[in-house]
Amino acid sequence: MLTLETVKNNFVSHLNKISAYEEALGLIFWDLRTGAPKKAIEQRSEVIGILSSEVFNLSTSDQMAEYIKELTAHKSELDELTVKMLEECRKDFDRNRKIPEDEFKQYVILKSKAESIWEEAREKSDFALFEPYLTELVATTRRFVEYWGYEENPYNTLLDMFEPGVTVDVLDQVFGRVREAIVPLVKGIEASTVKPDTAFIYKHFPKESQKEFSIHVLKELGYDFEAGRLDETVHPFATGLNTGDVRITTRYDEDDFRGAIFGTIHECGHALYEQNIDPALTGTPLSGGTSMGIHESQSLFMENFVGRHPEFWRRHLPTLQKYSPEQFSDVSVDDFLQGINESKPSLIRVDADELTYTLHIMIRYEIEKGLFNGDCEVSELPEVWNRKYEEYLGIVPSNDAEGILQDVHWSGGSFGYFPSYALGYMYAAQFKQAMLKDIPEFDHHIASGDITPIKNWMTEKVHRFGKTKKPLEILQQATGEGLNAEYLIQYLEEKYSKLYNLSAVK
Amino acid sequence: MLTLETVKNNFVSHLNKISAYEEALGLIFWDLRTGAPKKAIEQRSEVIGILSSEVFNLSTSDQMAEYIKELTAHKSELDELTVKMLEECRKDFDRNRKIPEDEFKQYVILKSKAESIWEEAREKSDFALFEPYLTELVATTRRFVEYWGYEENPYNTLLDMFEPGVTVDVLDQVFGRVREAIVPLVKGIEASTVKPDTAFIYKHFPKESQKEFSIHVLKELGYDFEAGRLDETVHPFATGLNTGDVRITTRYDEDDFRGAIFGTIHECGHALYEQNIDPALTGTPLSGGTSMGIHESQSLFMENFVGRHPEFWRRHLPTLQKYSPEQFSDVSVDDFLQGINESKPSLIRVDADELTYTLHIMIRYEIEKGLFNGDCEVSELPEVWNRKYEEYLGIVPSNDAEGILQDVHWSGGSFGYFPSYALGYMYAAQFKQAMLKDIPEFDHHIASGDITPIKNWMTEKVHRFGKTKKPLEILQQATGEGLNAEYLIQYLEEKYSKLYNLSAVK
Incomplete structure (x- = not known):
């Protein structure tokens, strides 16, 4: 014994x-x-x-x-x-x-086929090719949900895999509020006379200089190069091998610097999370981010609340001017901020701006929910998709490739994943609000270039716990309340009203 | 059943x-x-x-x-x-x-301690620090040999681990012949009036240009960059992860280009071996080089018989002149060959030239043999070492760091490994001799830059077999005879007599 x-x-x-x-x-x-x-x-x-x-x-x-x-x-x-x-x-x-072994094997084979068919379908912009596979994936996943069991709504079980504790009820409520607030803002911006000059964005900026600037920024943001490295890939990512080895990658477009700079800052947020998990958790299943949403809150916090902060660019634009003098020498900080924050409805999620991004997520959420509740069939998806884009964003895809086929997620069987992106954004705004109470001189730290107090706050309240706490537990303890979309709404309203001179709208 | x-x-x-x-x-x-x-x-x-x-x-x-x-x-x-x-x-x-489990564990711990003590001892140039560990390593290995059993000579069992089939009798015979031939050559060179001008070697050659030239040469030698990559490390190496992924590394010294260029060509030889093993062996223990010696024959063949071939530099010196014009513009092919082939006795094995290298190996072989036959004690090693350097090379180390402590091998328990380096050299010369019968236009291929026939011969006779044939079996089948040191001796005598005008010596 x-x-x-x-x-x-x-x-x-x-x-x-x-x-x-x-x-x-x-x-x-x-x-x-x-x-x-x-x-x-x-x-x-x-x-x-x-x-x-x-x-x-x-x-x-x-x-x-x-x-x-x-x-x-x-x-x-x-x-x-x-x-x-x-x-x-x-x-x-x-x-x-709980899944019978042979069903699981069938599922793995199905996913692998579906992924390659999806690629072909997207290339040919032909949803009909992908439809039978997606139908089968939804049916299999629906069956799995039966094996696993669910409360109230089958879709809840899928949401729980990516964001434990978040349900359809919660999402309906917060997404409802966000939609009410964002749609008028989007319309207001369309009607606004403010038209940002974005010409400077598309000027030539050599890759090597973008890289040097990215490294410079990463160091200032507290990314530890002794516990990581920066490489180049087609699709940027961050990966935590262990807390002493969290690598990030980025992509350089010499004719649009935004991807590399904001992409790097975004991945830096993910990396700071993993670099600062309590080392005592190393080698256990608890040494990782607690959920997709909390992970995304860290990357979005860094990208939007730090990396697009006016003080950040008041500090860094002069450096950028050194790296690419011709491009930026005539650009003022205000022009720069106006340019990088341009908002306009677009069809592709990954290219969307900060304001309209959440609408892209909502559309996917509503479709997934419908699929798993039986309110919607796979065959109807292109039509449903296009209708929703028209309704929320006022634009309609001209083909499946720039519509229903644009994302890889469903072909890999990931249903319930998309909401995490929007949740991350709400969490980030909520963390920011709570942080301001502890660190009222937030703006000053960004201006000074030493964001250690900001990073330490996040480590103290979020990073160090790894998976020892559930996402909503972390949120509650860090901010003193449950999920609340109002902070994100307030941030977006303030930001875009100011940028687009929308006082009339409010 | x-x-x-x-x-x-x-x-x-x-x-x-x-x-x-x-x-x-x-x-x-x-x-x-x-x-x-x-x-x-x-x-x-x-x-x-x-x-x-x-x-x-x-x-x-x-x-x-x-x-x-x-x-x-x-x-x-x-x-x-x-x-x-x-x-x-x-x-x-x-x-x-055959090794009792607790003895094996003790041995692993001992090796790990010995390695770090060796590092310290070398740094302090103090053999006394390392002596007890080396004594213990020899004693343990000697005990293991008893467990494993041996024929005629305990050292044979150790040799067999690295070079199956090669025994003390074989080595005594070939090393005896090589020594008889090389020692007079070394003396002849010392007395020769030919003094190569090597000043061009030590001129500044930017790292990036060395790298570009290395890649250019690797491609011409048939290294497949779709099945490998070139990186930079302190100690160059080649590693075959699978036959489609054989990576090499090199080191760049901006004030002496030889390390990078000849080092890369050397590792290329190792890599061509692993890239060309029959893919049918992938995933089995047979997909690798058959022995240390055969592996080294491939790298040395490439480095010395291709990479130092006069036709190779008649072809490549103009390219080198483009990469570093100031350094090489006034250097003729003959001056270049004379410079890179300079031979003079030195203390450090890894820096030794082609001619004296084998003497460094022989010294180590004789010492190992003595240790495992009881003819020599660990405590006597510094003295024995220095006496042999004086005898074979005419120079004496002024301290242990540049003498007995220079190599890492013994601290890791690798006894019986050193002879493989010299065997590889003999195998290479023997392969070259046999190849000339099938490919009489050898020199022409080197001059043309297309060495495909040479590479294919090696793949046909050596590479593809992986570990399915033992080293001496490969040698026998490729060359029609057993190990024969005469081809190496003949090569060295011809080469150095010509370079140093030694006709009188022969």
């Missing part, structure tokens, strides 16, 4: 092993995206398959079942951290074991 | 898993050396530990014992490839299982 202490230690070793395989996989993925040679891929995919299966097996093995059973029986005698690990493993275990 | 076919398939899956973990480890090591952030290391070391233990466990598990037993019982019914895999696994298994 093993003592509880021994069982616990074996359990932790088991988790350390899973974590080690995941770290190796993380490095493999990073390498594949940053510069692995083309011919590496065939065999590297085998390696990924073998390591991923091992992670899955270790997470769902009879050994794991045994740990869960024995430790759950002695839960009251366990320390808090072990209880959290146990809960995390149990959730994963239940999710994975 | 499982069918033989099923057992075989399970065995292969087991080997695929080992190979996958090794590939992941290979990428981790590459990453650590090429640019992983400093703070990554602590947790990455845990990952390395976990994956390495898994490889060890899979290679020595009861499951492996079962595979070996069952397949060996049906050996005559197996295909050739499975038999080779079985032999490879059995050898590993026996080696590892």
Whole structure:
């Protein structure tokens, strides 16, 4: 008979092993995206398959079942951290074991086919090609939800995977409020006589100089280059291999510097989160961001509340002028802010501005909710999509590629993911509001270039906990209240009323 | 009861898993050396530990014992490839299982301590610090040899680990012949009135230009950049993650271009070997170089027989002149060849020239042999070392750092490794001789810049086999004879007699 202490230690070793395989996989993925040679891929995919299966097996093995059973029986005698690990493993275990093995295998094959068909369909701008796969993906996911169980609404179970605790009721309420506020703002901007001059944005800015400026900014924002590195990829990302190794990537467009600069600042927000998780959690399933939404709150906070702050550019525009003198020498700080904050309805989510972005998310949310409640069929999607774009944004896609087929998410079976982007934005505004009470001299710190107090606040209230706290728990403890969309609305109204001289609208 | 076919398939899956973990480890090591952030290391070391233990466990598990037993019982019914895999696994298994587990653990700890003490000792140039650890390492290794067993000479068992089939008798004979030939050459060169002008070597050559030239040369030599990449490290190396991903690294010294250029060509030889192993061996323990010596034959062939060939520089010096015009514009091809082939006795093995290099290896061979035969004690080593340097090279180290402490090998428990360097050189000369019979227009191919026929010959005779043939089997089949030092001797005598006008010596 093993003592509880021994069982616990074996359990932790088991988790350390899973974590080690995941770290190796993380490095493999990073390498594949940053510069692995083309011919590496065939065999590297085998390696990924073998390591991923091992992670899955270790997470769902009879050994794991045994740990869960024995430790759950002695839960009251366990320390808090072990209880959290146990809960995390149990959730994963239940999710994975509730699906019959052959159905899960079918699902993995379906996803892999759907992803490549989606690519083809988008290229040909032909939703009909993708439709049968999407229909099957929705049906399978719907069946899985039955296995997993749900409360009130089947879609809630999917939301819970990405944002534990967030339900359809919550989202309907906050999205309703945001829509009421944003739609008039968008209309007001359309009618405004203010037309920002954006010509400076599209002037040539050499890649090497963009890179140097990005590194300069990253250092000032507190990104630790001894615990990370900056590389170049087609699709920018941040990846935390361990808290001492959180890498970010960016993309340089020599004819539009915004992607690299704001993209880097955005990824920096993700990276600061992972670099500042309590090192005591390393090697456990708790060493990571607690949810997609909280992760996105960190990147959006950094991008919008720091990186688009007027004081930030009052400080950094002179540096930018040094890196690309011809481009920026005649641009004043006000012109610069007006230009980079231009808002206009557009069709592609990833290119949307700060104001209209949430509308793109809402459209996807409403469609997903409809699909999983039976209010909407896959075959109707292009029509539904276009109608909603017309309604919320006043524009209509001219084809499926710039409409219903633009995002990869659904082809990979990710339903319930999109709302996290908008939630992240609301969380960020709410954190900012709470932070201002503790740090009234927020603007001054941005102006000074030393944002350490701001970063430390986030570490204290968010980063360090990793997954030991649920997203809404973090929000409640950091801000003293539950999810509240008003802070985001207030921020957007103030910002855009000022930029577009909309006092009449308010 | 499982069918033989099923057992075989399970065995292969087991080997695929080992190979996958090794590939992941290979990428981790590459990453650590090429640019992983400093703070990554602590947790990455845990990952390395976990994956390495898994490889060890899979290679020595009861499951492996079962595979070996069952397949060996049906050996005559197996295909050739499975038999080779079985032999490879059995050898590993026996080696590892014959050491009592606690002794092996002690040994791992000892090695890790010895390595860090060696570093300190070399820094302080104080052999006394390292002596107790080296004594213990030799004693432990000697004990392991007893467990493993040996024929005639305990040192043979160690040699066999790196160069299967090569024994003390063989080495005594070939090294004896090489020494007889080289020592008079070295003396002749010392007395020669020819004094190469090497001033051009030490002129400033910008790193970026060295890199561009290196890439240019790599492409011409047939290195496939779709199956590899070139990076920068303190200690250059080549690493084959899979045959579609063989990476090389180099080091740039702006005040001495030789390290980067010849180092890159050397690593290119290693890489061509691994890029051209039969892809059918991928995922098995047979997909790798067959021995240290054969590997080194490929790098030395490329470095010395191609990269120092007069036609090579008749072709490439004009390109070099474009990359660094001031440095090379006044240098003729003959001056260039004379300069880069300068030979003079030196103390540090890794900086030695082509002629004296083998003497450095012989000294180490004789010392190792003495240590494992009981003819020599660890405490005597500095004295023995210095005496041999005086005898063979006519120079004496002024301290332990540039003498007995210069190489890392012994601190890691690698005894029997050094001879492979010299064997590789002999193999290379022997391959060259055999190749000339099939490709009499060898020089012409080098001059033309298209060495495809040369590369194809090596792939046909050496590369493709991976570990399916033993080193001496490859040598025999490619050259029609066993190890023969005469080709290397002949090459060195011709080359250096000509360079230093030594006709009188012969």
